[in-house]
Amino acid sequence: MATKYLIFLGCAIPYRVSAYEISARKVLQKLGVELVEMPEFNCCGLPLDPVSHEMMLILAARNLALAEQKGLNILTLCTGCAGTLKKVSKMLKEDKVLREEINHHLKESGLEFKGTTEAKHLMQVLIEDVGIEKIKDSIVKPLTMLKVAEHNGCHILRPKEFIGFDDPEDPKTLKTLIEATGAKCLDYIDETECCGAPSVGVSDKVALQLARDKLNHIKMVDAQALITICPFCHIMYDTNELRIERMFNETYGIPVLHYPQLLGLAMGMSPEELAFSELRVDTSKIIKQVMEGAS
Amino acid sequence: MTEKTKNPIKSSEMDPKFKYEISKMHGGEKLLRCFQCGTCTSDCPVARFSETYRPRQIIRMAQLGLKERLLKSDTLWLCASCFTCTDRCPQGVEVASVIRVLRNLAAEKGIVPQVFKDQASSILESGYAYRIPELRVKKRESLGLPPLPKSNPESIRKSLARVKFLKVIEKQGE
Numbered sequence: 001m002a003t004k005y006l007i008f009l010g011c012a013i014p015y016r017v018s019a020y021e022i023s024a025r026k027v028l029q030k031l032g033v034e035l036v037e038m039p040e041f042n043c044c045g046l047p048l049d050p051v052s053h054e055m056m057l058i059l060a061a062r063n064l065a066l067a068e069q070k071g072l073n074i075l076t077l078c079t080g081c082a083g084t085l086k087k088v089s090k091m092l093k094e095d096k097v098l099r100e101e102i103n104h105h106l107k108e109s110g111l112e113f114k115g116t117t118e119a120k121h122l123m124q125v126l127i128e129d130v131g132i133e134k135i136k137d138s139i140v141k142p143l144t145m146l147k148v149a150e151h152n153g154c155h156i157l158r159p160k161e162f163i164g165f166d167d168p169e170d171p172k173t174l175k176t177l178i179e180a181t182g183a184k185c186l187d188y189i190d191e192t193e194c195c196g197a198p199s200v201g202v203s204d205k206v207a208l209q210l211a212r213d214k215l216n217h218i219k220m221v222d223a224q225a226l227i228t229i230c231p232f233c234h235i236m237y238d239t240n241e242l243r244i245e246r247m248f249n250e251t252y253g254i255p256v257l258h259y260p261q262l263l264g265l266a267m268g269m270s271p272e273e274l275a276f277s278e279l280r281v282d283t284s285k286i287i288k289q290v291m292e293g294a295s
Numbered sequence: 296m297t298e299k300t301k302n303p304i305k306s307s308e309m310d311p312k313f314k315y316e317i318s319k320m321h322g323g324e325k326l327l328r329c330f331q332c333g334t335c336t337s338d339c340p341v342a343r344f345s346e347t348y349r350p351r352q353i354i355r356m357a358q359l360g361l362k363e364r365l366l367k368s369d370t371l372w373l374c375a376s377c378f379t380c381t382d383r384c385p386q387g388v389e390v391a392s393v394i395r396v397l398r399n400l401a402a403e404k405g406i407v408p409q410v411f412k413d414q415a416s417s418i419l420e421s422g423y424a425y426r427i428p429e430l431r432v433k434k435r436e437s438l439g440l441p442p443l444p445k446s447n448p449e450s451i452r453k454s455l456a457r458v459k460f461l462k463v464i465e466k467q468g469e
Contacts, residue, residue: 009443009444011423011424011425011427012425014423014427014431014432014435014443015423015425015427015431016431018434018435018438018440021440022438022439022440037441037444038444039444040422040444040445040446040447040450041422041423041444041445041446042418042422042423042446042447042451043414043418043422043423043424047414047424048411048414048415048418048424048460049376049395050372050374050376050395050398050399050402050411051399051402051407051411051415051460052399052402052415052458052459052460052461053321053322053395053396053399054458054459054460055415055455055458055460055461058454058455058458059418059451059454059455062451062454098321105454105455105456105457105458106454108453108454108456108457109450109451109453109454110450111450111454154375154376154377154378154379155378158377158378158379158381158382159378159381159382159389159391160382168382190340193340193377193379194340194341194375194377194379196340196375197375198374198375198376198377199341199373199375201408201410202372202373202408202410203345203373206341206344206345206348206373207375209344210340210341210344210375213340213343213344275438
């Protein structure tokens with residue numbers, strides 16, 4: 001089974017989202033996925049696509065070329081990194097002229113993109129390589145007492161032509177993974193809509209309104225928590241939840257968990273082990289429920 | 296965009312070749328396919344909360360060749376690149392990519408929001424888009440995490456040596 005990956009952290013996770021990394025490493029280890037640290041790292045390139053498509057392509061191709069040298073596929077936790085690496089890999093494989101152009105840049109630092117490696121997001125590795133049965137078998141404390149909502153992250157869904165891994169209009173993977181823990185995953189309005197993160201820095205107000213809209217829809221179905229699989233989406237909902245509440249005079253109090261934190265709880269790990277203390281929105285209510293529900 | 300009847304379009308503003316310039320760029324190839332149905336704007340989450348951001352209007356302005364108005368517009372930078380417009384466009388225009396092409400053209404003219412300049416210089420210095428505080432790097436150990444992957448900024452700068460955009464911001468920094 002191909003369960004050895006280079007782990008690609010991206011920039012947002014080491015900058016401010018450690019709970020995601022801590023919990024992901026813990027559950028992957030338990031599921032027998034071996035992680036090798038990225039030999040050299042640079043940003044996937046996505047943040048600079050708006051100003052220089054050329055720079056984005058080179059940065060992404062560099063990472064792919066470095067992984068090729070190691071002979072390993074990449075696992076990313078961030079949907080932005082996953083989407084970018086997948087997209088660029090496909091573009092360069094299919095477009096010989098573009099590939100030669102980018103390789104011309106990479107040659108300056110002794111690298112070459114050949115197209116022999118694949119980049120996968122955490123949830124893709126869980127569903128395709130580990131498999132839902134193995135995940136279900138690892139559950140010791142089914143979270144049947146929880147009703148949660150999911151948020152996928154745009155770049156692991158769209159553009160479909162490049163990602164093609166789940167249905168962007170009605171994605172199923174994250175729901176399936178959530179339900180494997182025993183928790184119920186609720187449907188809500190505009191579930192596949194953007195969290196707004198890429199507009200932060202250009203217009204915080206517009207960005208936060210997007211996040212607020214989603215939180216309103218999630219509140220409407222009485223979800224006890226929101227589950228994310230991307231550091232940027234997590235920042236929008238967890239780090240910014242209080243700010244949104246103040247700015248728009250709303251009350252949510254919806255805890256925002258990284259998926260591996262939810263899975264880890266169901267695997268019997270403690271909230272401490274899974275770095276719940278790093279989360280901004282208070283999680284004590286759902287933790288109490290999980291603990292009591294199990295006794 | 297913000298311009299309404301107060302600021303009528305003059306035919307002298309239109310660059311008839313602009314649409315071909317865009318069509319030659321990676322991602323802009325399908326600009327001419329747009330027949331203005333408005334699916335992009337009606338499905339755009341940003342358009343819902345912005346008074347000015349309308350992807351259909353941007354595409355029409357690009358087709359008309361209103362280059363100056365477009366490239367100088369703040370509105371261009373509001374796209375959250377969620378790719379909903381790209382996926383739902385019945386004509387396969389790749390709306391988000393056309394908008395990205397326009398932003399790239401604005402950037403080549405030196406119009407770049409500060410956030411992108413900061414991220415570009417951080418990547419050149421450290422490989423990471425954000426400057427990760429030393430405290431964070433040290434904290435990894437106490438959290439039981441492996442050391443932060445080392446980057447190779449010198450090698451990155453070599454790969455990026457001929458990137459046009461970097462020359463633009465270098466020039467601005469002088």
